[in-house]
Amino acid sequence: VQLQASGGGLVQAGDSLMLSCVASGRTFNGYGLGWFRQAPGKEREFVAAVEWNRVSKRYAESVKGRFTVSRDNAKNTVYLQMDSLKPEDAADYYCAADRRSVLRWSSSFMEYWGKGTLVTVSS
Numbered sequence: 001v002q003l004q005a006s007g008g009g010l011v012q013a014g015d016s017l018m019l020s021c022v023a024s025g026r027t028f029n030g031y032g033l034g035w036f037r038q039a040p041g042k043e044r045e046f047v048a049a050v051e052w053n054r055v056s057k058r059y060a061e062s063v064k065g066r067f068t069v070s071r072d073n074a075k076n077t078v079y080l081q082m083d084s085l086k087p088e089d090a091a092d093y094y095c096a097a098d099r100r101s102v103l104r105w106s107s108s109f110m111e112y113w114g115k116g117t118l119v120t121v122s123s
Contacts, residue, residue: 001025003114005095010120011085019080021095021114031111032102033071033078034058037091038116044094048080049102058102063089087123092116 007019023033034049048069050057057069068081078095097112098105 001112003095003097003112005093005114005117008093008117008119010122013085013087013121013123015085015121016081016083017085017119018082019093019095019117019119021078021080023076023078023095023097023112028052028076028097029073031097031099032105033095033097034069034102034105035078035080036094036096036107036110037089037119038094039088039091042091044107046105046107047093049096049105050078051102056102058105082119085119085121087121090119090121092118 002024005021030052032051035047036044037047038044048059050069050071066084071078094116095114096110098110
């Protein structure tokens with residue numbers, strides 16, 4: 001199983017960026033897909049996730065109204081559209097997958113993790 005994230009980069013505060021993550025190696029029917037992030041010296045934190053039905057979503061308070069999570073089940077891909085980026089959004093962003101409800105997701109345990117993609121936001 002592999003979760004391959006891409007799309008990170010260096011942007012200025014206020015800019016937008018879209019991350020993508022392709023899941024492969026098994027069927028992900030019924031799995032939620034989403035994102036966590038980890039800044040240097042900080043713990044990994046939940047960012048956003050979407051259920052298999054593509055309708056039910058959950059966001060961290062810090063990104064509500066600025067980030068949008070979506071998925072394409074035919075492509076086994078989850079996206080994170082990040083708008084109005086702030087310097088505090090800078091981090092390694094990790095995609096993840098789990099069969100549990102996204103309401104129960106926690107950085108302490110996820111079924112599958114991908115490698116991070118780095119987002120840097122200059123002020």
